[in-house]
Amino acid sequence: MPTRRVFLQNLIRGGILAGLGLLTGSLVFRSRKGGTCRLNISCNACSKNGSCTLVPAFETRQFVWQLDPSKCIQCGRCATECVHTPSAVKCVHVYAMCGYCDLCGGYFKPDTKTLNTGAENQLCPTSAIKRSFIEDPFFEYTIDENLCIGCGKCVKGCGAFGNGSLQLQIRHHICDNCNECAIARKCPAGAFSRVPATSPYLLKGFGKQPLSGDKTGGPESF
């Protein structure tokens, strides 16, 4: 009897060890395997846009942190609380919503007299928004993510006076996906949540449409 008991105990131990070994092996295998980018989003980390191989760690994530622009109140904590400096939260431009306005509420200070790119006219504290002429009277606004600190000042201006095409989002090629997000802990609007890594961006208005490539503009829907 004692021999049978010892045998069963060893069998269970062996089973647990084998299971742990398989689990570790599969994780190592998955982390080494390259993946196809599923973001379909313009990204400074990659010029291929839509077919890049992301940092392998991203592929092993099931859920990632993201902020919901419809809850965001542009309190400025995204800029100050992130473990990264500058923050992993950046302003992204949903071109399909943009009116390509001459007088952009997200670009110009409210008391601007002449609509030019003078630093004294710009709302952005780091001049991270580039304004380029398309054709009369349309201008395109692009975000330089290396300069953007995620303060949300332009987001507030665009939401108040425009269509709300400038929105804050966590950029996953920068984010460490901490277990406890330092910004989420301080966010007064409760805008942060974990979302599936397969659809990691939450964009207001035009849902999960690509952020670049589609620059048709035009009125938002009723």
Add this chain to the structure above:
Amino acid sequence: MKSKIIIIAAIVMLIAIMGYMAWDLFLSAPPEAKNPWEYKVGDLKRVDSSILNYIEMKPFKPEMEEVHGVDVDSSGTIYVVGKNRVGIFGRDGNLKNSFPISGIGTCITMRNQLIYVGILDHIELFNMSGDRIKRWKRTAPGSVITSIAVNGNDVFLADAGNKMVYRYTAAGKLLNRIGQKDTVQNIPGFVIPSPYFDLAIGKDRTLWVVNPGRHSFEHYTMEGHLLNSWGSASNSTAGFCGCCNPTNFALLNDGSFVTSEKGIERIKIYSNEGVYRELVATPEMFAEGVKGLDLAVDPQGRILVLDPAKNQVRVFVRK
């Protein structure tokens, strides 16, 4: 005895200090973090309401899910359109009739005993009982009809989707397009960043159209020749704020303009030459972020404001 008192005092002080430390650590609220990049949009909306020459009367609720358009006929009857429904109200807001429509009604006008309703991309005509008389074909792919004006046998439609004004006959035949960019005729073209694009027939039977992206009013003949324009962009009360304003307008009985804006939600009056005259309603009177405050003026000169946030028709009269 003396040392005993000192020991007791020291213990009390120690307990007090420990209590304070515990409260500070676990119970006190953290100091409110100040946003170094705060953009105080509210400061732009502060206006002295004592300068107003208009007062608000009792509003009424059209009782529909969403409201988008309002119009008044020559007898003072009020027409409101919204999601799936048209409501007809008396001057004091009493419901006279109500009938369903199939879709989101974006604009409405009543002329010659016919109710013209814009339903996103097409027009439907109803009689006063709510029976559908006719359904016009879709004006163009991607149309969003935001305003209708009728002048005799001409029907003008503002299409925000195609950034164009269409002139039709009352029978629904397209006569001409107005507002296409034309450098020879000096027509700048309409700039419509958001779906707010209004038009009206002036006292002299000419057409006034808002060009919101250029913050201006454009004055056209029926054939589409540009006569003149006025308007300027500014956050100050005399100009039109934001990316694209005014969103809506109506003409007062003396030909002057009543305008509504989004961003800084306000109702203003300009003379018929485009000179800023006065404020009717201040931003504090509206919910923050409300858009599409449609306007109508009744024969007594009352200004009716359709407030989509409160789902009300609000009435402003001169003091």
